[in-house]
Amino acid sequence: MSFLRKVLAIVQKDLAVELRxxxxxxxxxxxxxxxxxxxxxxxxxxxxNVRQVAPxxxxxxxxxxxxxxxxxxxxxEKDKGCLEGLLLCPVDRTAIYFGKMLGNVIFMTLVEAIxxxxxxxxxNISLFHPILxxxxxxxxxxxxxxxxxxxxxxxxxxxxxxxxxxxxxxxVVPAMIAAVKASGGILDGQAFSEIAHWVRLLTVFDVVFLxxxxxxxxxxxxx
Amino acid sequence: MISKNYRLSDFLxxxxxxxxxxxxxxxxxxxxxxxxxxxxxxIFYFHVSTAWVGFFAFFVTxxxxxxxxxxxxxxWDIVAxxxxxxxxxxxxxxxxxxxxWAKVAWNVWWTWDPRLTTSTILWLIYVSYLxxxxxxxEEGRRARFAAVHGIVGFVxxxxxxxxxxxxxxxxxxxxxxxxxxxxxxxxxxxxxCIATFTLLYFTLLVYRVRLEQLTDEVEQLKHKLGx
Numbered sequence: 001m002s003f004l005r006k007v008l009a010i011v012q013k014d015l016a017v018e019l020r021x022x023x024x025x026x027x028x029x030x031x032x033x034x035x036x037x038x039x040x041x042x043x044x045x046x047x048x049n050v051r052q053v054a055p056x057x058x059x060x061x062x063x064x065x066x067x068x069x070x071x072x073x074x075x076x077e078k079d080k081g082c083l084e085g086l087l088l089c090p091v092d093r094t095a096i097y098f099g100k101m102l103g104n105v106i107f108m109t110l111v112e113a114i115x116x117x118x119x120x121x122x123x124n125i126s127l128f129h130p131i132l133x134x135x136x137x138x139x140x141x142x143x144x145x146x147x148x149x150x151x152x153x154x155x156x157x158x159x160x161x162x163x164x165x166x167x168x169x170x171x172v173v174p175a176m177i178a179a180v181k182a183s184g185g186i187l188d189g190q191a192f193s194e195i196a197h198w199v200r201l202l203t204v205f206d207v208v209f210l211x212x213x214x215x216x217x218x219x220x221x222x223x
Numbered sequence: 224m225i226s227k228n229y230r231l232s233d234f235l236x237x238x239x240x241x242x243x244x245x246x247x248x249x250x251x252x253x254x255x256x257x258x259x260x261x262x263x264x265x266i267f268y269f270h271v272s273t274a275w276v277g278f279f280a281f282f283v284t285x286x287x288x289x290x291x292x293x294x295x296x297x298x299w300d301i302v303a304x305x306x307x308x309x310x311x312x313x314x315x316x317x318x319x320x321x322x323x324w325a326k327v328a329w330n331v332w333w334t335w336d337p338r339l340t341t342s343t344i345l346w347l348i349y350v351s352y353l354x355x356x357x358x359x360x361e362e363g364r365r366a367r368f369a370a371v372h373g374i375v376g377f378v379x380x381x382x383x384x385x386x387x388x389x390x391x392x393x394x395x396x397x398x399x400x401x402x403x404x405x406x407x408x409x410x411x412x413x414x415x416c417i418a419t420f421t422l423l424y425f426t427l428l429v430y431r432v433r434l435e436q437l438t439d440e441v442e443q444l445k446h447k448l449g450x
Contacts, residue, residue, distance in 0.1 A: 157368075169347075
């Protein structure tokens with residue numbers, strides 16, 4: 001089997017497990033919706049212009065929902081004893097990393113695909129801008145890329161569900177700043193050249209964190 | 224081995240004590256009073272020095288973490304841990320002294336200026352590093368995870384730094400590409416303070432490393448006695 005086929009096999013496994021229960025996707029989606037509603041209440045009384053807070057709310061929603069997914073990503077593997085099975089598979093450890101990472105990206109993207117139109121309706125702004133979608137993809141990739149690594153670590157700690165956000169948020173904040181800034185620029189109607197440096201920063205973040213995660217993943221899953 | 228370590232820590236202790244006294248003299252007597260801010264500006268020497276030690280300590284952790292993953296010896300793990308503890312302490316001092324300075328210069332204790340935000344994020348990353356270590360019981364796994372975190376955490380520093388430069392900042396820039404933007408006596412004081420605090424960092428690091436080694440030794444002795 002080629003490397004790609006091995007990665008896809010792991011993605012397929014995660015998708016099959018999820019499609020049987022739809023537990024995680026539904027809770028991620030409902031949670032994301034809740035975050036938007038709560039933010040609406042929190043800001044409604046004070047903010048004149050919704051556009052000012054929209055990019056921040058959007059990214060907080062995505063990261064919070066993504067955090068739920070990441071938390072589950074390795075918990076299931078560990079509790080059912082599947083992690084040992086996965087490690088015993090005749091595949092490279094990096095294939096496991098990319099497989100799990102792609103699975104998380106797919107789950108987050110599915111939730112985002114539903115949330116974006118709802119967000120547009122609730123905040124009365126159009127989010128369907130090709131560059132904004134690119135920023136969403138880049139942000140999701142970076143978040144899931146380093147998140148998968150931390151998720152594999154957090155599952156072995158004592159207070160695992162609590163540990164993941166504490167570990168992950170400080171590390172991804174710079175990327176989220178870039179994503180929020182870039183999204184804000186798009187919503188303000190700026191040209192791509194004006195926000196290009198933020199998109200570039202986000203890309204640098206993605207490349208660096210994917211590279212480091214895939215190099216160190218071996219040490220994290222090692223028994 | 225132990226006696227050699229003792230001699231090194233003795234030397235470092237005395238050297239940093241003497242250097243610190245000289246640094247205090249330079250800061251409070253030798254350095255001229257700044258025109259607009261007055262004596263309050265003198266906190267700046269400690270602020271820059273502690274911030275530098277914070278960054279430097281986290282860099283040492285990065286190096287020690289890479290070395291640990293490569294060699295797998297406990298010694299590197301101890302260095303990484305000790306450096307984070309010392310670094311977080313100094314980073315805390317830098318943030319507090321910066322806050323005092325900000326009250327005088329900008330008339331607020333805190334502002335979400337990029338430089339301040341970065342320092343806070345960095346501080347949080349390494350506090351979570353310590354929390355991660357606390358949350359894992361198994362020794363080898365703790366060291367491995369901590370090393371991975373030590374690497375991932377530091378890599379975000381240059382990226383965050385880029386973000387700062389693009390985000391407008393009101394934080395003064397001391398080190399410019401054309402050279403320092405300071406009067407000569409102030410510059411001498413600042414450089415001496417930085418050197419002193421670096422010396423202090425190594426002193427604390429040596430003590431902290433030895434403490435951890437002694438803890439290990441106690442554990443082994445307990446084990447031998449069969450508890």
